[in-house]
Amino acid sequence: MSELINRQIRLNKRPKGEPSPDDFKMAETSVPPLNNGQMLIQTLYLSVDPGMRGMMEDKESYTPPFSLNDVLTGRSIGRVIDSKNENFAIGDMVYERLGWQDYSISDGENAQKVDQNLTPISSYLGVLGVPGLCAYFGLFEIGQPKKGETVVVSGASGAVGMAAGQLAKHQGCRVIGIAGSNEKNHYLKEELGFDATINYKTTTDMGMALQEACPEGIDIYFDNVGGEITHAALTLINYHARIIICGQTSQYNLEHPPMIPGNFDFLIKKSALMKGFVVYDYADRNDEAVSYLARLMNEGELTYEEHIVEGLENAPQAFMDLFKSKSFGKQLVKLSD
Amino acid sequence: MSELINRQIRLNKRPKGEPSPDDFKMAETSVPPLNNGQMLIQTLYLSVDPGMRGMMEDKESYTPPFSLNDVLTGRSIGRVIDSKNENFAIGDMVYERLGWQDYSISDGENAQKVDQNLTPISSYLGVLGVPGLCAYFGLFEIGQPKKGETVVVSGASGAVGMAAGQLAKHQGCRVIGIAGSNEKNHYLKEELGFDATINYKTTTDMGMALQEACPEGIDIYFDNVGGEITHAALTLINYHARIIICGQTSQYNLEHPPMIPGNFDFLIKKSALMKGFVVYDYADRNDEAVSYLARLMNEGELTYEEHIVEGLENAPQAFMDLFKSKSFGKQLVKLSD
Numbered sequence: 001m002s003e004l005i006n007r008q009i010r011l012n013k014r015p016k017g018e019p020s021p022d023d024f025k026m027a028e029t030s031v032p033p034l035n036n037g038q039m040l041i042q043t044l045y046l047s048v049d050p051g052m053r054g055m056m057e058d059k060e061s062y063t064p065p066f067s068l069n070d071v072l073t074g075r076s077i078g079r080v081i082d083s084k085n086e087n088f089a090i091g092d093m094v095y096e097r098l099g100w101q102d103y104s105i106s107d108g109e110n111a112q113k114v115d116q117n118l119t120p121i122s123s124y125l126g127v128l129g130v131p132g133l134c135a136y137f138g139l140f141e142i143g144q145p146k147k148g149e150t151v152v153v154s155g156a157s158g159a160v161g162m163a164a165g166q167l168a169k170h171q172g173c174r175v176i177g178i179a180g181s182n183e184k185n186h187y188l189k190e191e192l193g194f195d196a197t198i199n200y201k202t203t204t205d206m207g208m209a210l211q212e213a214c215p216e217g218i219d220i221y222f223d224n225v226g227g228e229i230t231h232a233a234l235t236l237i238n239y240h241a242r243i244i245i246c247g248q249t250s251q252y253n254l255e256h257p258p259m260i261p262g263n264f265d266f267l268i269k270k271s272a273l274m275k276g277f278v279v280y281d282y283a284d285r286n287d288e289a290v291s292y293l294a295r296l297m298n299e300g301e302l303t304y305e306e307h308i309v310e311g312l313e314n315a316p317q318a319f320m321d322l323f324k325s326k327s328f329g330k331q332l333v334k335l336s337d
Numbered sequence: 338m339s340e341l342i343n344r345q346i347r348l349n350k351r352p353k354g355e356p357s358p359d360d361f362k363m364a365e366t367s368v369p370p371l372n373n374g375q376m377l378i379q380t381l382y383l384s385v386d387p388g389m390r391g392m393m394e395d396k397e398s399y400t401p402p403f404s405l406n407d408v409l410t411g412r413s414i415g416r417v418i419d420s421k422n423e424n425f426a427i428g429d430m431v432y433e434r435l436g437w438q439d440y441s442i443s444d445g446e447n448a449q450k451v452d453q454n455l456t457p458i459s460s461y462l463g464v465l466g467v468p469g470l471c472a473y474f475g476l477f478e479i480g481q482p483k484k485g486e487t488v489v490v491s492g493a494s495g496a497v498g499m500a501a502g503q504l505a506k507h508q509g510c511r512v513i514g515i516a517g518s519n520e521k522n523h524y525l526k527e528e529l530g531f532d533a534t535i536n537y538k539t540t541t542d543m544g545m546a547l548q549e550a551c552p553e554g555i556d557i558y559f560d561n562v563g564g565e566i567t568h569a570a571l572t573l574i575n576y577h578a579r580i581i582i583c584g585q586t587s588q589y590n591l592e593h594p595p596m597i598p599g600n601f602d603f604l605i606k607k608s609a610l611m612k613g614f615v616v617y618d619y620a621d622r623n624d625e626a627v628s629y630l631a632r633l634m635n636e637g638e639l640t641y642e643e644h645i646v647e648g649l650e651n652a653p654q655a656f657m658d659l660f661k662s663k664s665f666g667k668q669l670v671k672l673s674d
Contacts, residue, residue: 276601
């Protein structure tokens with residue numbers, strides 16, 4: 001195997017504001033022989049996630065930052081092509097945080113086998129993966145939706161937003177999605193059954209648009225974006241509202257985030273709850289979530305979309321596009337069949 | 338009784354920024370005869386509360402706003418001096434939201450008898466009243482303190498803050514109080530056993546001061562003030578921190594609140610919870626709270642302070658002083674013995 005050439009995407013410099021092509025660089029290395037206990041994984045799909053932007057900063061967060069020249073890593077699906085690990089055999093499909101590279105060596109400790117017969121393997125990076133789990137735990141644990149409540153989802157055409165909105169619909173809620181194009185919003189309404197949508201790019205007054213879409217106020221706000229959209233939503237919350245802080249995508253590239261009034265009185269006035277989370281908080285309940293989501297998929301109550309870009313060399317562009325609202329559903333990079 | 342002269346404090350105009358003397362006016366009326374089912378209450382103690390500032394705005398909140406020329410109302414203790422209500426007899430002591438006036442007529446529906454033998458009656462406006470209940474439900478329901486955790490209390494020398502800090506100490510937490518004078522802070526440390534204090538008026542760098550006082554970060558932030566102090570505290574929260582939004586006193590007089598970054602990513606990074614509340618949310622559990630607080634008082638584990646101003650005519654000044662950080666403990670106005 002040592003003659004394999006391993007292409008890698010490395011962090012060339014730390015982005016300032018929006019990431020740009022020269023923040024990344026391509027390198028080539030060889031693949032060393034396996035030690036006992038190791039396996040060689042060929043990358044099939046990489047997930048590009050807005051959260052990786054934070055790891056490119058030189059700041060401690062819930063995951064440690066990348067160092068300069070590091071191979072970028074992210075959630076991935078790969079195929080075992082060689083193994084000296086007794087728990088994994090050639091041909092196994094695994095989910096792991098792999099490098100943005102053609103081949104990875106793993107000791108298997110953080111690898112999970114996935115069932116390639118149950119569902120297309122890419123869905124383990126989307127609706128059955130972290131985005132689906134975010135939707136599930138955020139909505140049910142923090143949101144606790146009740147029939148008839150009004151749920152607003154920002155970033156509604158992303159993998160998390162689509163799943164969260166559909167789960168809320170399934171609970172009998174009225175669901176309003178906020179996304180960045182009429183085409184996306186059309187899909188949310190016609191295909192996923194959202195009750196109303198707002199195109200934040202063409203709406204001049206988000207407060208007014210939300211007020212029209214939510215005549216009975218907002219009971220649950222599922223936030224993937226932060227910033228002005230969130231600020232507008234917070235002015236419309238109802239008594240005992242739940243505000244789920246899942247992502248703040250609009251903020252990750254900003255060196256100086258926009259300012260909002262430093263007054264949390266709105267939480268007192270409505271006895272409202274605001275909670276941030278990451279899926280790892282609920283790691284011991286993954287199976288419960290995955291089986292619920294898989295059941296809904298099989299019943300046709302949960303649909304997902306993927307936006308698949310081909311080729312490792314296009315991973316940086318796919319990542320950059322996340323912040324331009326170009327993607328639709330789960331953004332993936334496919335390296336091999 | 339009709340010859341009684343009833344002095345009243347009315348809302349003369351809506352304050353702009355900090356309330357000023359000409360926002361209030363004194364009026365005199367007579368007391369009409371009682372109808373069946375009514376009783377006449379002589380006001381003994383008025384509670385002046387920062388929350389009343391919000392009711393002086395022409396805005397809907399958790400309580401409806403005052404109209405111009407309305408007699409101001411607030412939580413009060415009074416004595417029944419005449420009664421055509423079978424549930425209340427002359428001599429009974431009652432807790433009710435009364436007007437800022439010498440005499441009130443009540444149908445008894447929202448009046449609660451208080452036991453004048455159990456504790457000084459004024460404590461039903463403080464440690465056994467709304468401030469004590471705020472401390473109890475905020476700390477225990479939202480904060481859920483665990484032994485050894487670090488708890489920061491802002492507005493620590495107010496009635497809520499003092500009680501919250503002592504309850505947290507009783508749970509075995511490390512408690513840091515933020516207050517506006519060295520004298521107050523000395524009291525918090527020496528008399529109430531707070532572990533550390535910060536004088537926000539003389540501290541030039543609140544972030545640094547908090548970092549020094551909380552070397553292991555902040556697990557619970559009990560917020561009574563909002564603004565810059567809160568912003569500094571939020572940068573130091575630990576994983577699974579609980580942020581209790583009880584009051585935002587620093588903000589109530591501001592026409593344009595200071596701005597903070599519009600980014601709730603800090604809640605995601607720490608899987609933190611932020612929750613506003615009012616005591617009415619827990620109205621059905623008042624008895625539980627009062628008996629807990631009374632027990633701690635009797636055991637000497639819960640001390641309280643009152644700052645009592647004499648005379649109805651001084652109620653506006655007592656209210657204005659709330660925002661100048663002049664009061665210490667519960668601010669009361671005494672009208673009669």
